[in-house]
Amino acid sequence: MSSSAKRSGDKITRSSFFHQIPQLFARLVLGAVFIYASIDKILYPQAFAKAVYNYQILPDFLINLTAIILPWLELILGLFLIIGLFHEGSVWIVTLLLVMFFGSMTFNLARGLDIHCGCFSTGTDGTNNAPMAWYVFRDGLFLLPAFYLFYLTVLGKNRTIKV
Amino acid sequence: MVKVQKKEKIPVAWQVVILLLASAVMGISVNHIRPDPIPLVGDWTPEARITSDSGKSLVISLEEAERLFSSGRAIFLDARSSGLYGEGHIKGAKNLPWQSFEEFVDKVIPDISQDAQIVTYCDGENCSLSEDLARELSLMGYKKVRVLVNGWTIWTEKGLPVEKGSS
Numbered sequence: 001m002s003s004s005a006k007r008s009g010d011k012i013t014r015s016s017f018f019h020q021i022p023q024l025f026a027r028l029v030l031g032a033v034f035i036y037a038s039i040d041k042i043l044y045p046q047a048f049a050k051a052v053y054n055y056q057i058l059p060d061f062l063i064n065l066t067a068i069i070l071p072w073l074e075l076i077l078g079l080f081l082i083i084g085l086f087h088e089g090s091v092w093i094v095t096l097l098l099v100m101f102f103g104s105m106t107f108n109l110a111r112g113l114d115i116h117c118g119c120f121s122t123g124t125d126g127t128n129n130a131p132m133a134w135y136v137f138r139d140g141l142f143l144l145p146a147f148y149l150f151y152l153t154v155l156g157k158n159r160t161i162k163v
Numbered sequence: 164m165v166k167v168q169k170k171e172k173i174p175v176a177w178q179v180v181i182l183l184l185a186s187a188v189m190g191i192s193v194n195h196i197r198p199d200p201i202p203l204v205g206d207w208t209p210e211a212r213i214t215s216d217s218g219k220s221l222v223i224s225l226e227e228a229e230r231l232f233s234s235g236r237a238i239f240l241d242a243r244s245s246g247l248y249g250e251g252h253i254k255g256a257k258n259l260p261w262q263s264f265e266e267f268v269d270k271v272i273p274d275i276s277q278d279a280q281i282v283t284y285c286d287g288e289n290c291s292l293s294e295d296l297a298r299e300l301s302l303m304g305y306k307k308v309r310v311l312v313n314g315w316t317i318w319t320e321k322g323l324p325v326e327k328g329s330s
Contacts, residue, residue, distance in 0.1 A: 045200075046199070046201050053207055053289075054291075056289055060205070060207040061204050063205055064201050064204055064205040065203055065204070068190040068191060068201065068203070069190040069191070070186075070190075071190070072186040072187075072189040073182070073183065073186035076185055076189070077182065086173070086178040086182060088175045088178060089175050089177075089178025089179045089181070089182055092175065092178075093179060093182055117292050118287065118289040118290050119243075119285060119286065119287050119292055120287060
């Protein structure tokens with residue numbers, strides 16, 4: 001059984017025993033989070049569309065389509081991650097989505113946009129953007145298992161050498 | 164020890180395409196069969212977004228707002244924070260910050276009769292403070308409430324009367 005140590009000339013994969021439990025844990029956690037996050041959005045599309053609108057990033061004509069399709073993408077990805085189907089494709093999309101969400105939130109935090117009211121905080125009037133900072137931090141946390149899975153799944157396979 | 168290459172599987176690019184297509188199909192069909200679907204392309208202009216319960220637009224134009232202002236018949240309510248209000252507001256406007264509604268409502272509302280013409284405003288095309296305030300006021304029984312979208316900016320750009328300080 002190969003360890004995760006590199007050895008030249010051997011076939012090196014990232015699916016060694018060392019990674020199996022953390023990898024399963026990452027899949028379950030991310031899968032559960034995505035499924036959980038999707039439910040409210042599927043039940044209340046108009047409210048989610050308003051939230052997408054408040055981010056003020058997408059053009060108007062894409063808002064409803066995003067509100068309709070994105071929650072189902074999250075649900076399907078969550079299920080597939082847990083089941084282990086289409087693993088590499090799921091990991092690609094999950095990682096890209098989380099990076100996009102993180103980027104959007106950070107961008108809005110930086111420009112002082114309060115997505116709950118769609119208004120900009122000048123900073124002098126005391127509007128509190130602390131809740132937003134917490135969401136950014138939380139999303140950053142989710143990026144960790146995603147990057148880990150990406151590393152194992154996408155980057156790891158390139159290390160295999162055909163004999 | 165040479166491990167056998169993984170068995171034939173669907174290429175990653177196809178996995179991604181299938182996942183995206185499946186989501187689109189599920190999303191659009193479920194939306195279609197639900198009792199309250201949302202349109203695939205929504206109307207997010209202020210006139211469509213900011214409506215009363217009956218669907219009438221609550222938005223007024225700058226010209227209408229100017230007329231109401233000159234006639235002295237309307238009460239302007241600034242929905243932004245007291246800090247921003249103090250730095251500058253439409254002349255004669257009162258401050259009722261939506262984000263501190265509970266705190267300010269009893270100080271401001273008693274002076275306003277139920278059939279008064281009210282115009283709410285905030286700052287920014289997408290700022291929802293004014294519309295949230297307008298909706299709450301109509302729930303409270305005020306029947307003549309309108310929203311001046313991006314009120315502060317368009318009012319000052321046209322050089323219309325403003326003042327500073329607290330009311």
